[in-house]
Amino acid sequence: MKIYNTLTKKKEEFIPLEPNQVKMYVCGPTVYDYIHIGNARPMVIFDTVRRYFEYKGYQVNYVSNFTDIDDKLIQKAKQEQTEVSLIAQHFILTCKQDMESLNIRPATVHPLATNEMDSIIEMITMLIQKGYAYPKEGTVYFRTKKFSHYGSLSHKNLEDLQSGNRTLLVSGVAQKEDPLDFVLWKPKKEGEPFWSSTWSEGRPGWHIECSAMCKKYLGDQIDIHAGGEDLIFPHHENEIAQSEALSETQFARYWMHNAFLNINHKKMAKSEKNFFTVREIAEKYSGNILRFFLLNAHYRSPLNFSEDLMLSAKNALERLITGIEKLSTLEAQNLSPDLQEKERNDQKQLHSLIQKYEQAMEDDFNTADAIAAIFECIKLSNSTANQNSSLAYVKECKTCIVQLCSVLGIDTERANEILDEEIEELIAQRTQARKEKNFTLADDIRKQLEKMDIILEDTRNGVVWKRL
Numbered sequence: 001m002k003i004y005n006t007l008t009k010k011k012e013e014f015i016p017l018e019p020n021q022v023k024m025y026v027c028g029p030t031v032y033d034y035i036h037i038g039n040a041r042p043m044v045i046f047d048t049v050r051r052y053f054e055y056k057g058y059q060v061n062y063v064s065n066f067t068d069i070d071d072k073l074i075q076k077a078k079q080e081q082t083e084v085s086l087i088a089q090h091f092i093l094t095c096k097q098d099m100e101s102l103n104i105r106p107a108t109v110h111p112l113a114t115n116e117m118d119s120i121i122e123m124i125t126m127l128i129q130k131g132y133a134y135p136k137e138g139t140v141y142f143r144t145k146k147f148s149h150y151g152s153l154s155h156k157n158l159e160d161l162q163s164g165n166r167t168l169l170v171s172g173v174a175q176k177e178d179p180l181d182f183v184l185w186k187p188k189k190e191g192e193p194f195w196s197s198t199w200s201e202g203r204p205g206w207h208i209e210c211s212a213m214c215k216k217y218l219g220d221q222i223d224i225h226a227g228g229e230d231l232i233f234p235h236h237e238n239e240i241a242q243s244e245a246l247s248e249t250q251f252a253r254y255w256m257h258n259a260f261l262n263i264n265h266k267k268m269a270k271s272e273k274n275f276f277t278v279r280e281i282a283e284k285y286s287g288n289i290l291r292f293f294l295l296n297a298h299y300r301s302p303l304n305f306s307e308d309l310m311l312s313a314k315n316a317l318e319r320l321i322t323g324i325e326k327l328s329t330l331e332a333q334n335l336s337p338d339l340q341e342k343e344r345n346d347q348k349q350l351h352s353l354i355q356k357y358e359q360a361m362e363d364d365f366n367t368a369d370a371i372a373a374i375f376e377c378i379k380l381s382n383s384t385a386n387q388n389s390s391l392a393y394v395k396e397c398k399t400c401i402v403q404l405c406s407v408l409g410i411d412t413e414r415a416n417e418i419l420d421e422e423i424e425e426l427i428a429q430r431t432q433a434r435k436e437k438n439f440t441l442a443d444d445i446r447k448q449l450e451k452m453d454i455i456l457e458d459t460r461n462g463v464v465w466k467r468l
């Protein structure tokens with residue numbers, strides 16, 4: 001299996017630290033708002049990476065944090081006149097719901113920064129003891145230049161960084177020994193949440209949180225560290241410096257980064273109204289369609305999101321599901337049980353398509369080519385499976401296609417495809433049925449919706465529904 005490693009800028013053969021085990025850390029979102037489609041891309045991609053490893057028999061220890069304390073959360077809490085912890089709780093919950101709608105499996109552990117203060121403070125203390133960090137008036141800084149290979153992930157050298165930072169030096173961060181030094185701990189401002197430490201009542205910097213959580217849950221050395229490409233510098237560069245300064249061993253063997261997502265060929269920006277949350281998209285397209293869309297491009301290619309592209313993703317997924325349904329219909333018929341001699345060739349072709357799929361996935365998780373291979377399977381089954389086929393062949397086609405989809409987290413059951421407008425339509429039919437005192441029909445519609453995880457509630461103001 002080959003993975004493109006940002007550290008070496010090469011595709012490298014994946015060799016796990018321990019046989020059949022993968023230790024993987026993926027930087028999670030800062031929970032001050034609903035997740036947007038740009039947050040969803042790495043979540044879907046690295047969930048797919050995890051699923052593929054599991055398909056190949058690896059045991060994956062997958063850790064992904066929630067950053068539940070930072071300036072944005074504090075600002076939001078002020079705006080809403082509430083506590084930071086309540087903002088965090090709310091958006092962790094909604095993030096988990098959105099992840100579920102995208103069929104992203106929960107991580108092995110989802111640590112929260114605010115629950116890990118002991119480990120974070122301990123790590124900063126050890127960095128100070130080793131001379132890699134220093135406190136100044138309540139703030140603790142990392143001594144960047146002391147870490148000899150700083151810049152190795154982002155392929156920047158210290159001189160370049162320094163000239164870029166000159167403005168910082170004059171703009172008055174005077175307490176730093178060096179403009180490249182970054183914050184590990186900062187004192188609270190009036191009214192901000194804080195934790196006690198020997199340096200000050202304050203809170204950790206963002207970078208040290210990930211280093212500390214990664215160390216606690218996965219150890220000093222991990223196989224894969226992943227995130228969006230915007231995290232390469234400074235976040236991941238700083239994580240490497242902090243973790244390796246302490247452990248004196250390589251922190252992560254493989255660094256995976258996904259490329260940007262644009263909306264209508266423009267950079268996503270809230271201010272430009274060029275911005276969508278996963279929830280907004282879910283009003284029109286199911287999470288399954290969005291996931292399918294996100295996987296239709298290689299993760300290292302920039303991806304453009306537009307209405308047209310979502311529509312074509314929807315149609316393609318429809319073709320895929322129809323192909324599987326055709327096999328299910330055949331399965332229910334009275335076919336001869338055993339594989340026939342004339343089917344051997346088709347079966348061979350099916351096997352070679354599975355291989356093609358695996359080759360694509362093992363070439364740095366090329367999900368675009370993997371999906372193309374699934375469509376070739378559909379094309380094959382559409383043209384070869386019919387009433388004269390054996391049950392063995394039909395079953396094998398179906399199992400294979402469903403499995404290849406499920407490794408990508410693509411749901412092949414139509415039930416989850418239901419859209420808001422279709423739900424509204426069914427509810428209208430049910431209301432009509434009740435008016436006509438046709439309670440059996442009304443009840444059937446309710447049950448039908450329940451099967452699709454849609455719950456109805458009759459209120460004084462009419463029917464309210466929600467997805468489970």
Ligand SMILES: [Zn+2]
Pocket residue numbers: 026027028210235
């Ligand atoms: Zn991180």
